[in-house]
Amino acid sequence: MNQPFIVALDFSSKQEVNEFLRLFSDTPLFVKVGMELYYQEGPAMIEELKAQGHRIFLDLKLHDIPNTVKQAMKGLARLGVDLVNVHAAGGTQMMKAALEGLEAGTASGVRRPMCIAVTQLTSTSEQMLRAELWIAHSMEETVVHYASLAKESGLDGVVCSAKEVPLIREHLGEAFVTVTPGIRFANEAKGDQVRVVTPAEARKLGTNFIVIGRSITRASDPYAAYERLQREWNREE
Numbered sequence: 001m002n003q004p005f006i007v008a009l010d011f012s013s014k015q016e017v018n019e020f021l022r023l024f025s026d027t028p029l030f031v032k033v034g035m036e037l038y039y040q041e042g043p044a045m046i047e048e049l050k051a052q053g054h055r056i057f058l059d060l061k062l063h064d065i066p067n068t069v070k071q072a073m074k075g076l077a078r079l080g081v082d083l084v085n086v087h088a089a090g091g092t093q094m095m096k097a098a099l100e101g102l103e104a105g106t107a108s109g110v111r112r113p114m115c116i117a118v119t120q121l122t123s124t125s126e127q128m129l130r131a132e133l134w135i136a137h138s139m140e141e142t143v144v145h146y147a148s149l150a151k152e153s154g155l156d157g158v159v160c161s162a163k164e165v166p167l168i169r170e171h172l173g174e175a176f177v178t179v180t181p182g183i184r185f186a187n188e189a190k191g192d193q194v195r196v197v198t199p200a201e202a203r204k205l206g207t208n209f210i211v212i213g214r215s216i217t218r219a220s221d222p223y224a225a226y227e228r229l230q231r232e233w234n235r236e237e
């Protein structure tokens with residue numbers, strides 16, 4: 001997985017997805033299918049994207065009792081996607097069950113999908129963490145703690161803000177994968193995101209993968225926006 005950009009296909013129909021991908025002349029991308037698209041188009045969308053050669057992050061953020069997550073993951077593994085996720089807040093038993101389900105659902109001789117855990121959503125602020133969610137630790141401490149639980153459970157990595165990547169590296173090592181949404185070009189509106197960085201900052205902070213949605217999908221010229229992303233990522237400082 002050496003492609004560092006994951007494009008969030010946050011559309012509500014297959015038709016919109018195909019119109020968007022056509023702008024890329026059907027070049028294989030690393031795409032993310034989240035709740036908005038999957039709940040409308042279901043497994044057939046995954047089949048279609050796979051047939052077009054795209055790598056797929058199926059982002060359904062599972063968070064339930066261990067047995068339910070295990071059985072759900074068994075089904076998701078059969079779709080043959082590359083990456084899936086859970087909420088670390090579900091705890092270690094749930095995360096271990098997720099892996100068991102993935103292993104049970106993966107055909108023999110095939111590598112199971114990578115599984116990562118959301119530490120704290122990039123839309124959560126330090127203030128919200130304490131005042132609303134009643135988590136009496138800083139954002140950084142909370143993210144590192146949740147990431148440690150994910151690692152202890154055998155997961156491959158985490159979703160966090162790129163701001164937290166250096167700490168994750170320090171505490172959990174270089175091999176633990178970091179997938180970081182909350183990416184905006186300089187001077188772009190944050191919208192509902194809070195812990196935001198630019199593509200160049202994300203690279204400097206050492207993330208493995210960035211997830212980018214609206215900055216590309218809602219741009220007036222999505223292909224030009226993707227080229228800008230590649231330029232900014234590759235620019236030597």
Ligand SMILES: O=C(O)c1cc(=O)[nH]c(=O)n1[C@@H]1O[C@H](COP(=O)(O)O)[C@@H](O)[C@H]1O
Pocket residue numbers: 008010034059061085118120121122123159160181182183193211212213214215
């Ligand atoms: O798991 C995710 O992908 C995710 C976790 C998180 O903490 N924050 C976050 O924004 N995401 C997803 O990343 C994408 C970000 O989209 P944009 O804000 O449009 O770039 C959305 O599809 C979110 O569902």
